Amino acid sequence: MLTSISRPWQLLVLSAHTDSALKTATVNLADYLRQHRDFNLADVAHTLQREQQAFKHRRMVVCRDIEDAIAALEDPRRFLTNIQETKERPVAFMFPGLGTHYVNMAWELYQVEPVFRDRVDYCCEFLKLLLDRDLRDVIYPHRGSQQDQQLPQENSQGLDLRKMLGRSQTQTDAKIVAATSLLNQTHLAQPAIFVIEYALAQLLISWGIGPVAMIGYSIGEYVAATLAGVLSLEEGLTLIAARAQMIQKLPGGAMLAVPLSQTEISPLLNDKLSLSAVNGPSMRVIAGETNAIEALEQQLTKKGLACRRLETSHAFHSHMMEGATSDLRELVKTFNLQPPKIPYISNVTGTWITAASATNPDYWVKHLCQPVLFAPGMQELWKKLYPILLEVGPGQTLGSFALQCIENNPAVSQIILPSLRYSYDKKPDLAFLLKTLGRLWLAGVQIDWARFYAHERPHPIPLPAYLF
Structure with a gap:
């Protein structure tokens, strides 16, 4: 250690x-x-x-x-x-799903923040038998070696443009390449995201920054449910590991982000294509069989629409997840689900989770197959609490979605805050997080300095x- x-x-x-x-x-x-x-x-x-x-x-x-x-x-x-x-101002936590994870995410926090490190260590030790590997060796491939013990010394404001554009360095560390390939596999990516977000939330809470409400995106809702006490930590880890392994065994699929409204998108859906997510007023994701997605992409591109294929192995939150529903339901039935102690938004309904839903195994089956209603959920969260929105996880994807979901207000961007940098951002992890801590203090949040x-x-x- x-x-x-x-x-x-x-x-x-x-x-x-x-x-x-x-x-x-x-x-x-x-x-x-x-x-x-x-x-x-x-x-x-x-x-x-x-x-x-x-x-x-x-x-x-x-x-x-x-x-x-x-x-x-x-x-x-x-x-x-x-x-x-x-x-x-109250603070609401936002937990992202897959897509912005990367090898060495929050590595500096793991080195210098004992609360974060202890939570990561506990989760990864618990997951060893479930995953048949130590997840820390995937997230932090140089852990324990001299190569990555050096903490960043530059107060760099720059960006790694090659990473930002998805281009690897010419002499990338082979260990990083291998770990990245592993981390992008569904059965490891989902538990990794859960562990990092859960540990980061516990670090923030230890500093006195507790959420009055939460919203998660896909896997992120599992983090919210665990923090809210619906699932114990051990149940949350067991569920997320088993769910990811179930998905890994399903046929592959594809996902396409499209700039379309609900009215425009409905005629495009069929038995091979499902609505997978509602991210903004005219931002949706369609998921389904790879051939069908490719044909749709070509069709929409010809019409001049800027579509974007997501880097994913499966068609998440679509009909293609139905093969895992029976096993998932039976597993959730073994858990002692509890009513949430902290309010959070449901991906399934786009409004506040109810005790009846959170404690019903069928809810978690629906969560697997039905679209992520992030945009209506964010609008519901915003109009009730008008909170500072703190993204607890890598990148700022949910922050950018939130900006498009909330009424046009110049002050809004000042209270949508990130906690972990994107992979291509060169800023040291701790400096990045401390800047957000300072911005919370500027906005009136009381920090527990002791x-x-x-x-x-x-x-x-x-x-x-x-x-x-």
Whole structure:
């Protein structure tokens, strides 16, 4: 097991009664750090977080050490500022499904965040017998070797364009290639997504960021159901592993994202093509037999429609899943399903899950075969709670869907936040997550700083009153 490593990135927060006072505090802090370059940045960050009163004019910056902090405080491009006018906003968790997963997702968090690592380790140990392999060897192929022990040191803002465009590096590590091939297999991809999202949710909850509601996308609903107590963790892991293995044995299929409304799409559906997902007002996914999908793609492309084939081995959430329904129902019957303790949105109905549905094995069979009604679900979540939407998993796909589902509001994009980078984003995982933590604080979310430092021992330092 890896030993705990002190966080290589820190979150500095400042607040003041007025904008001018905030600007003064920023200049004063940079000057003070310039005079005390021997300070430990974790001590500075901890003192600012614990001893400052949180006023409505707020500023945050993520940095690496004292020198980086001085530079960041003097560069308006590095820090974020907000005026927190309203009362504290609720936070809703969004759990993505397959598609944005990648080898080494959240690797830095696994190295430096004990809560995250412990949850991943527990889940993977439990899954060993079910999967006949250690899932950590697939997600983190260099775990335990020197090659990947180095934490990212650059505060890179760049993107790996080759990865973004789906092109591999000319000299890609053979171990990564092999692990990627494995991770893209349904019977491993689904449990891997579940484990990473569950562990990430537990890390956020340990920092005091608890969801008032949740919405998952396909596999993501299983994470929501487990956090809500419908399934125990062990039942959730057992179900997701068995479900993925059942799907792996089914005939292959294909999926196509199409820019069509419900009225436009209905005439296209038949016994070979099913509606698989509703992602936005005019964003749907059709799934079915590969030949039928290929013919549909050609048909729609000729009409000038921008369709996109999804990288998938099967036709998820379609009639082609029906071969697994009997075995899935029998397995779920063995579980002690409980009413949800945290409200979440159902993919099947596009509205709030009910205790009757969540505890009925037939519901989970429907979830396997019926379309993911994400767009109506997001609209229902939004109109009831108007929450900060936090995507708990790799990438920002659900955030982009949510933007299209919610009324056109310039402020909305500021409260749809990611937690893990896309695979092609070069930013270090921890810096990426701390920036989101800072943005939550800017929006008025209360962070439990004591629990945030539960595995570190920072020392308060005397910050003079003139700083603020």
